[in-house]
Amino acid sequence: MAIEVPVEHVLLVAAGLFLLGLLGVLVRRNIIFLLMSLEVMMNSAGLAFIAAGAKWGAPDGQIMFMLILALAAAEVAVALGLVLQISRRFDTLDVDAASELNG
């Protein structure tokens, strides 16, 4: 099942997803929403890779997507551990509470 879709349409959708994710990162203060937005952004990157791979009929795009997947899994595992720690320490999920690393 493969349908002919102009590649720039897919890229536009990927860009839209990416920007929505970015908007989420910029607006939300809750760290969980932030992480969700990050997932959206990574997913959009994966979509762009898949589109590129599909354009050339090459499996490389899917492989890149799998690597992104591994990255996302690793990131979520660590980030959720951090979320638990932050919620225990600061008793809030506000990312700005954890801004001790300022210059």
Added chain:
Amino acid sequence: MLEYLWLVPALPLAGFFALFVTEGKLPDKIVAVIGAGSVGLAALVALGAGMEFVQSGEASYAQSLWTWMAVGNFTPSITLYLDPLSLVMSGVITGVGFLIHLFATGYMWKDHQEPEGYSRFFAYMNLFVFAMLMLVLGDNLLVLFLGWEGVGLCSYLLIGFYHRDPENGYAARKAFVVTRVGDTLMAIGLFLLFRELGSLDIQTALGDAGQLDAGMATAIGLLLLGGAVGKSAQVPLQTWLPDAMAGPTPVSALIHAATMVTAGVYLIARMKGIYDLAPVAQLAVAIVGLVTLLISSFTALTQTDIKRILAYSTMSQIGYMFMALGVGAWSAGIFHLMTHAFFKALLFLASGSVILALHHEQDIFKMGGLWRKLPVPFASMLIGSIALVAVPLTSGFYSKDAILLTAWEHGTGPWFWAGGVLAAFMTALYTTRMMVVAFLGETKTEPHDASRINMWGPLVVLAVLSIGGGWMTFSVLDDLLGAIDHIPHIHPAALVTVVLPLLGIVLGYFVFSGRMNVNSLVESSFGDALRRFWQSGWAFDWVYYRVFVKPFLWVARVNKGDVVDLAFRITAAVTRGFHHVGALTQTGRLRWYAANMAIGLIVVLLIVASV
């Protein structure tokens, strides 16, 4: 034996390593055996190799060991090169060196100043002998330079041997720094030579020396002279030698009389081919020698420290050698180098036994009447002195006479001869002064002679050599170095050179034993000023302190805050300022960072799109 030539430097090096790695844990007797034995064996090998070399009748012998490094077409090799010059030098170094080592085994025994330093002392001495042998045996100027610097290092270590007294450390530093001035000049000379001729191999370079234009040859000659002046304590870099007497007396004998200071003489003799092309440089050599000769012999007359007298005497004798090389008496210069090594080592060692017997008393005016109490040192001193004064039939007479006769015939007139004769007269004067004041007259101290055979044995051998060295080596040196006009002709000049020292002895005896009163002359204001001027070594230290040391210290004080570093500190401050500004952007707020990344992304995309 020739094929074992490599053993000559290798044995002292092995001795050094043996003493070095054991860190002074060996018993002193074994240290003595290793320290003196390694040099003794090297002397035997050198003797055997030398005899075989003389018998073979070859002009030179080269033993190539290995290639040091290969950088492009620059491939200096470690090659030992034996010719008459280096044979004489290595014979003196190992032979006299061995006798001094032997003496030192007694002199340094249970040394009260540095009881733990016995092994260290011999390690340094062995290393010194090794470096000196590399200096004279290397057929490459780079190897020569290696030995040259090694000698400087060992000199530094040995002058500062009694390092617990800061004065000695100062003397060692002074020797090191002053000779470094000469070494720098020499290094520049070597660079020039390499640039012009493309090789540092001595024989190749001398063979190609004809390609040099006159100016370049003069420049190289003068630069090499600079190096030689530094190492051989000639004017104007002579000031370190008197202070170098801070080291133990065997060190003074070995380094500052017999071997190291002659390295400059060796260098100029070795580079004869260059000086043949540069008469100006050669004349400079002669002038340096003459000036040093005069200055130091006048200075020696006013010193009170027995070792300082001998140090200035050494300077003046090396001045003779330089003058000899400068006026073209190449063989006579080397001949004088050898005889001087004999009698000056004898003098130093004998004075060493005196000093040891008097519990490190060095002021001659606190001695007196020692001849009865210390017969062997006195006899040795006496023999050394007459050789130094060049009384006829002693070794010093033959060599000095040969030099003066050549100077008489020099193209610029008899000026060098006159200076040499004047200095010879002065030599007689100060030597007599030293002997009369220290050994005759009334007894002022109670000496304690503890010398054993390992101390007076070398004295006897050296005394024999000082007397007979002139004849014994004649035939050999004739063959080796070419004809020496050694037989004093019945010639006005020759007569003067014979008679004047004898006059000096007589005059000195009467003056310094008190039989002739010259107090009015000495105590006049002019005489006193002159005496103080001479005693300070013609005020060289005073001038150098004001011209070099004080301005340098001033610059250092001004530069305490490090002016050069200012540039870096300003850079650092600016960077830190930027850092503070940049740190303001680092808010620790994730969303701020994300927004910045988004802006960056926009910029990058715009750049990509516009290309």
Added chain:
Amino acid sequence: MLILPLAVGTLLAVMFLQWWERRLLGWWQDRQGPNRVGWFGVLQGVADGIKFITKDDWLPPFGDRVLFVLAPLIVAGSMLLVLAVIPFAPEVHVADLNIALLWFLAMSSLAVYGVLLGGFASNNKYALLGSLRAAAQMVTYEVFMGLSIMGVVIHAGSFSLVDIVEAQRDLWFIVPQFLGFAIFFIAGLAESHRLPFDLPEAEHELTAGFHTEYSGMKFVLLMCGEYVAVIVTSCLLVLLFFGGWLVPDFLDFLPPIVWFGVKVMVFIHIFVLLRAAIPRPRYDQLMSLGWKILLPLTLVNLLVTGFFVLWEF
């Protein structure tokens, strides 16, 4: 074409199964079981259905209404969707995807949401604990459920279930892949959170676990999901390890679909038998069994399988 009969048949099968399981349990545990409605209580399912439909459709006022309604739909829907890729016989299937097996894994992983959201939306501490357990348990067992069937995929060289069945014409994969079968069986048990692995709804500690607040038709949907999961897991066991509709030649007097049904029934009975026979483990025992024993075993199985396939023994 096949979708409608499949849906209706599945619902009927669930009704039947629900009664049949209780009957079997009654026999095995030496008690009565439903035996009043109809012949041997056959119509018990129908009676239950009428009861559930007529019940008040209650929503907990303290919970999250949207998610509360959504959860049973996900549970039932995801399992029903798996049925779409199961070939009951040659040419008897809704869709022959070339990634049918992955489809099954994807759907079973989505099923977690039903349990999780159900417990979360109830806003009840038993439900919350039950769904937390469910999440951890199902995510855990999903890992080696996927890995255990990769041995089969290696042998068959395809994700398509039809291809996998066809690849077993000579030898059922139960022989080379016994370890894979055992692990898949255990993981399937845990995925459908059937006894003895029904810790999300362990009634003696958590009342009824994640579905404590559920009643009426939403409860029916949850039940449906569970029974469909049992059926689906049995189907896959048969398809992956027991040759699907294939039987030895001397047995082909019946059509393939019948043989398939027979095999599936055997596994459903085994599921029920396990429920009757084995006590429930502790939660931590369940997790350490998964991570410390089954996962390494699965990896070893995969490694050995790969080794043998690559060297063509």
Added chain:
Amino acid sequence: MDLALFWIPAAVALASTLLVITRKNAAHALIYLVVSLLSVAVIFFVLGAPFAAALEVVIYAGAIVVLFLFVVMMLNLGNTSVMRESRWLRPGMWVGPAILVSILLITMVYVIVGLPNANVTTGEMVGPKAVGNELFRPYLLAVELAGFLLLAALIGAYHLGRRYLEQRREP
């Protein structure tokens, strides 16, 4: 007609993603995130990448987002957190980021539309076998690296998840 098969899931994905970033209730947002991921999976399938589609569902939707939900449940983000979210999410907060993102959107659209060979269309099917062959041959090193990364994440998550970290804070 074919394009509809692409644009319908794409529209769903965009809409649900917009809902993800605007929800106040974390659980609802996660459900919309799952919907978004599922529609992206459909897009993958449509683009001829069935293996990636399956992985998207199994791992992204089935494991990663479940972890999110798990944490949300552990922290028990109830009505108080929803109220806090509405305090944090004042309408004025959207203005700046929205402007920034719009600029970026315009730039991206400009770049994408201006791509040189815009007429090339996708359409080839790349099955799991091709992916596997490629993955374990030229990309073997990347697989190993991903393995390292996951192991590191495992250890990091294990460490971060322990309770003693917070006790150390007390003097």
